[in-house]
Amino acid sequence: xxxxxxLWHHLSMPKILIPTPxxxxxxxxxxxxxxxxxxxxxxxxxxxQHPDLxxxxxxxxxxxxxxxxxxxxxxxxxxxxxxxxxxxxxxxISIVPSIAGGTALxxxx
Amino acid sequence: xxxxxxxxxxxxxxxxILRYSRHxxxxxxxxxxxxxxxxxxxxxxxxxxxxxxxxxYLGAAGIGTLGxxxxxxxxxxxxxxxxxxxxxxxGRPKLDSAAEKLxxxxxxLNIRKFETRLSSENALELFREFDIIAxxxxxxxxxxxxxxxxxxxxxxxxxxxxxxFEGQASVFATKEGPxxxxxxPEPPPPGLVPSCAEGGVLGILPGLVGIIQATEAIKLILxxxxxxxxxxxxxxxxxxKFRELKLRKNPDCPACGKNPTITKLIDYxxxxxxxxxxxxxxxxxxxxQVEELKQRLDRGDDIYILDVxxxxxxxxxxxxxxxxxxxxxxxxxxxxxxxxxxxxxxRSGMRSAKAxxxxxxxxxxxxxxxxGGILAWADRVDxxxxxx
Numbered sequence: 001x002x003x004x005x006x007l008w009h010h011l012s013m014p015k016i017l018i019p020t021p022x023x024x025x026x027x028x029x030x031x032x033x034x035x036x037x038x039x040x041x042x043x044x045x046x047x048x049q050h051p052d053l054x055x056x057x058x059x060x061x062x063x064x065x066x067x068x069x070x071x072x073x074x075x076x077x078x079x080x081x082x083x084x085x086x087x088x089x090x091x092x093i094s095i096v097p098s099i100a101g102g103t104a105l106x107x108x109x
Numbered sequence: 110x111x112x113x114x115x116x117x118x119x120x121x122x123x124x125x126i127l128r129y130s131r132h133x134x135x136x137x138x139x140x141x142x143x144x145x146x147x148x149x150x151x152x153x154x155x156x157x158x159x160x161x162x163x164x165x166y167l168g169a170a171g172i173g174t175l176g177x178x179x180x181x182x183x184x185x186x187x188x189x190x191x192x193x194x195x196x197x198x199x200g201r202p203k204l205d206s207a208a209e210k211l212x213x214x215x216x217x218l219n220i221r222k223f224e225t226r227l228s229s230e231n232a233l234e235l236f237r238e239f240d241i242i243a244x245x246x247x248x249x250x251x252x253x254x255x256x257x258x259x260x261x262x263x264x265x266x267x268x269x270x271x272x273x274f275e276g277q278a279s280v281f282a283t284k285e286g287p288x289x290x291x292x293x294p295e296p297p298p299p300g301l302v303p304s305c306a307e308g309g310v311l312g313i314l315p316g317l318v319g320i321i322q323a324t325e326a327i328k329l330i331l332x333x334x335x336x337x338x339x340x341x342x343x344x345x346x347x348x349x350k351f352r353e354l355k356l357r358k359n360p361d362c363p364a365c366g367k368n369p370t371i372t373k374l375i376d377y378x379x380x381x382x383x384x385x386x387x388x389x390x391x392x393x394x395x396x397x398q399v400e401e402l403k404q405r406l407d408r409g410d411d412i413y414i415l416d417v418x419x420x421x422x423x424x425x426x427x428x429x430x431x432x433x434x435x436x437x438x439x440x441x442x443x444x445x446x447x448x449x450x451x452x453x454x455x456r457s458g459m460r461s462a463k464a465x466x467x468x469x470x471x472x473x474x475x476x477x478x479x480x481g482g483i484l485a486w487a488d489r490v491d492x493x494x495x496x497x
Binding site for chain 1: 249272273274275292293294295296297341343352353354355356357436
């Protein structure tokens, strides 16, 4: 078989950067690689790998929570195509939740 | 360059000129810049972790009027990071302690003390008297209050926040830039802000972030450099990495958008659902007091002590309990015996209350919460035990 005829299908493996408050639900990892060609797919992949993250990121109706911001590299996806935003192999997806600590964050777990 | 403050009729005497010489010989500051600093009025909300370095450096830099809002007293556990306060200040109002140190560093400061809780009743009037607001608070309701009051009074909000070893910094509420609500239109609902094991924070972190806030305030006053307007700086102290995210002004923002719906300050506690604050622990029949536990253990009762704290807390002090951190409890519940009497404890009784609720729902009937946690034990049963 002619090696040139073999097409290699690249699956995007973007990295999702997990903020500190959520790392305990993602196996304590600061970043997780997931498959996905859109932001939505990548996030779905993330919560299937780490189901405990689901309720922190999504409402019961399956919508992304309003106090959680998602960035593709340095752009807020709200101003791109939201969850339909396309993702390339070397992109970073950042989850940026609101934090309020000014001296010490009170426990609300 | 936006004209930030008028060069008001202030002057520097020879003593001040010597004091600020290292500023004056820099073209970015110079006499003109130093006079702007002296004419400026900055309000620091909080004289704690962020407020300490913020106020100290603004004071040293020669800000003319420094307002400080804080109603708290210095606590021993503050000293690990609130560097404006010293051991001898424990028990004193933070405001008095802060003002004293600032005066000692720079007697030319005009320090205005506001020993009050910032609220919807006083914020607008207070903010109007200042040029820049530096937000060093530690709870969601106040964050939203400060933001909205800044937007309504047209004052920039130099923002900083921290969590464990990560921080955020930005400048909100300038005319062209976004405000806090553009980034976070809603606060997190109660119970969803993840645990921080009762508030640990790397002592240096508010130092790092507070200085960034002071820097931004000074840049705004001088009209020099690139301020963090429309930029969210993310600080990772452990990795020593600084990242930046773009922030956009949201045209539909309820506070600063084209058609703002927020025209006055609201009840922020209600808005946040008393979120981000510790909910008062309800006294239930599921509780056991430390004295009773001690009596029953001395009597030889077969009690399974479940410690739901983290391993590093166990190292500080423990009751010899079985350690299952709260976060792991759902996965390790089969290690527990439903026929045994279980007393769950943590540091102060909050996490263990949640553990007890969880176990009761899981069908455990004989489970109790040690009211007040290991702190209460150290207080009332074993004074040799360290408190933390």
